[in-house]
Amino acid sequence: MFRVPLLVLLALVIAFGLGIQSTLVALNATVGFGEISIDGWRAFPEAQTASADPYARSHRARAGRLLLGSAEGLTFIATTDTSGQRLTGLCRYKLAGSVPTTRFWTLYATRPNGEPLNVSQDLPTALNSIITLKNPDGTMNITIGAKATANNWLAIAPDGGPIMLNLTLLDTPAAGNSGLVALTMPRIERIGCGNV
Known part of the structure; x- marks a missing residue:
């Protein structure tokens, strides 16, 4: 007597559960389409416009992040150094070079899922x-690590977990770049791990 309703209920629970789980996996798998990659830094300029695909919109809405308009700015993320190795709190890094033309930029580190360190x-x-010391030629050198260093230093957690660097360029022509201008991004070089 209860066999058929129980089987229907079980089928609905499995269908809804798998459907919700596959949606969450799809949202976490990508920020969207139209990724640009420059020297290990990735950005999704289309994710911040009115023409963003549904995955990008859902990803941003779920994360609760403020979207910048295409003329306002662009956020670049890096999860690996220049040799392709994953960024981690056990190591120290040197971020060297210059950022694309911008009125203002910010740099901070998070976990790959966006959680603060x-x-x-x-x-x-x-x-x-504003606060970063620059070389006479306009380039910069920033040490990223758990131990304090002189000059420009960005503190990260020494727990050895993976990290992601977030570089946000505000009021930059890079946000609307059509590929006609070559952009250069700062290099992330590993300078030691542990006590080295």
């Missing part, structure tokens, strides 16, 4: 174009 509030967990 567990770093003391007294340490410099973010840098920007």
Whole structure:
């Protein structure tokens, strides 16, 4: 008597459960289409416009992130260094070079899923174009690691977990770049791991 309704209920639970799970996997798998990659830095300029695909819109809505308009700015992310190795809190890195033309930029580190790192509030967990010391030629050198260094230092958690660098360019022509202008991004070089 209860066999048929029980089987229908079981089939519905499995269908809804698998459907929701596959949707969540699809949303976490990609930020969207139209990715540009420059020297290990990735950006999704289309994800920030009115013509963004449904996956990009859903990904941003689920994360609760503020979208920049295409003329307002562009966020680049990096999860690997220049040799292709994953960025981790156990190692120290040197970010060297210059950013594309922009009025203002910010740099901070998070976990690959966007969670903030567990770093003391007294340490410099973010840098920007105003407070960063620059070389006479306009380039910069920033040390990224758990141990303090002189000059430009971005503190990260020493727990050895994976990290992601977020570089946001505000009021930049790079956001609307049609490929006619070659963009150069700073290089991320590993300079040591552990006590080295």
